[in-house]
Amino acid sequence: MYKYDEIDQQIVDERVIQYRDQTRRYLAGELSEDEFRPLRLQNGLYIQRQAPMLRIAVPYGMLSSKQLRKLGDISKKYDKGYGHFSTRQNLQLNWPKLEDVPEILADLATVEMHAIQTSGNCIRNITTDQFVGVAPDEVIDPRAIAEIMRQWSTFHPEFALLPRKFKIAVSGTKHDRALVQAHDIGLEFYRDSNNQVAIKVWVGGGLGRTPILGTVIREHLEWQHALTYCEAVIRVYNLHGRRDNIYKARIKILVKALGIDEFRKQVDAEWAHLKDTDNTITEAELARVAQHFDAMPYENVPAHDASFDAAVASNPAFAAWVKRCVHPHKQAGYRAVTLSLKPHGQAPGDITSEQMWAVADLADEYSFGELRSSHEQNLILADVKLSDLFALWEKARANGLASPNIGLLTDIICCPGGDFCSLANAKSIPIATAIQMQFDNLDYLHDIGEMELNISGCMNACGHHHVGHIGILGVDKDGSEWYQVTIGGKQGNDASIGTVIGPSFSADEMPSVVQKLIEVYLQERTPEERFIDTVRRLGVAPFKAHVYAKDEVAA
């Protein structure tokens, strides 16, 4: 993965000094609450219900074991001994003290980490597929460009105070796993007819209270122009995006208001001036950064491993885990492994300091000392030998990291909700845990098969409920907590936004509502169909009918 040189290190070190002074001025009363807010936000510090929340950047989800170990130390020392992986691949601490944040940043800087631009109205952490570099369907590894874009966007002077936050995702696979259509800018890398690396550029996607999938603004962009083209897009947005109403301030609203053709025209007019200027990426720079992402020094191992096959055959628990948590790999004899942060009955994405240390050890022992976080809020060891899987599983299991539920109903994406977040209409974590407990039977879960259930505590959609096969949204009715249910949302190349099934439910009803949705699916499905396919074929009606059917009166 990318290693800092002195220039990178100097920037994060100078950031610590700058932020330390900003905090000092705030505590000394030299900065008002309103003046400090944008400064702390640009540094990932929210003030939420119970305490500040600090969001630490994990650029495009890549972590070294050394970094994770340090995160374990930090969450032990400055927090309550746990952290939370977010849907943007970052790590959040829920209980740091405002006065401690400069120290936390100084600790982070020792392992080439920071919290720069993890919130606030600026270009945020760039995200990508968690299987980047190892996925068999990958055409282009976009990490080098993602790192070049990280550097370019860090303290970009022109885009320091945008109308609203700005999120960029990159993807280089046949099957999109990076949600490029749900970002302000999505960059989809491919090889063009001349076998050159090219980018299809999406713009104006986003979830939040006005969920909109992105539109293609440019089918073909040569990779050299990634920065200047984004500058043209963001400049048009910076100048003309709305600043009077935060709910209408995202770029998606500007694109919709102007229409994609007019927006494209304005972007092209800007780009005519910016194209080929100094921020054009050079071959040399791409090569310098790309070598940090060279393939791991894989051993030459056979594509099959007898001990692995035997363990799968003889151990059903191991087999179930392999089925859900082990993923194909470019390299023969290797696999990628998801360590589930979704054990039933716990807040999705939470991880204790002890687990962080344990995962760091596992990464060192089995996966070249590196790991990734996913937007589904799990951790991934990307390069594990087949013959190591059984040993890895036993250790992961001992640390509560081997729930065989990846991609299943209980692999829930969930925002912090009313337990932590001051914007929430309703709690979300207890809904997630109640559903996990309701579906605690593994065989049943595997029978239901692939399923994405996403929960947000309010329409800001931090839990991506719109693109869940089942989406749950906390709503406020006369001051009490209710839940609205959508079905038919999906991420990926064929992304869609879910449809509301009807009036909302109380918290108690939620597990049985999900149960009823599943019942309709199990009854109606064809042998090949996943839940989402059945919903797409039948529409909402049969699901709605069953969920809202008056309970049969006992005869």
Next chain:
Amino acid sequence: MSNLIKLNNGVASLVEDDWTLVQLPATQVEERKQAGKVVLFKLTGEATVTDAQIADTVIPATGKIILPLSVFIARNNEFKDRIAQGEIGVWLATHEVLENLTQQQADLNALPIIAVFVERFADGRIFSLGNLLRTRFGFKNELRAFGDVLRDQLYFLKRSGFTSYLVRADRSAQEAIASLNDFTKPYQGAVDEPRPVFKRYNRGA
């Protein structure tokens, strides 16, 4: 003491302000929604300047003055010779459109100063305006930020081509100077240093 910071060959110091800023008189008319360049869309609630305001603006007869863009355009005949003498500068608000200025005044460098008024700290349009004035319209003279100008914008303003900064009156400009140099080696090319880091340094193979 002056709260004006000025960069001279990259060195910042506090200087006395030898320009007089001319304001529009307050309007009696209720604030109307104004459409900017993006007519359809830009209902951002910015006050429109009325003809009465423009007519009522008092333009000092002598001395170096910075005029509101609307007055500069509408009453240009009144001070043509003073432009030639270098006594006239222009200021605009962040929602105003640069093309209106350049249509009136093709040679921007006849203006010794252009100033941009930023009403709220969080309004980052000022950075794009600075960038465009420098890189698109070739403006070479003093470019000033005034209004809600606080210490933590200075670094970004400098990088976006601004060379003077009138820090909000209730803050210490002396202390703010330090923040012009918050970062030593920025990553990306911008106005003050167009080359990105990978074109300035050999960062190894």
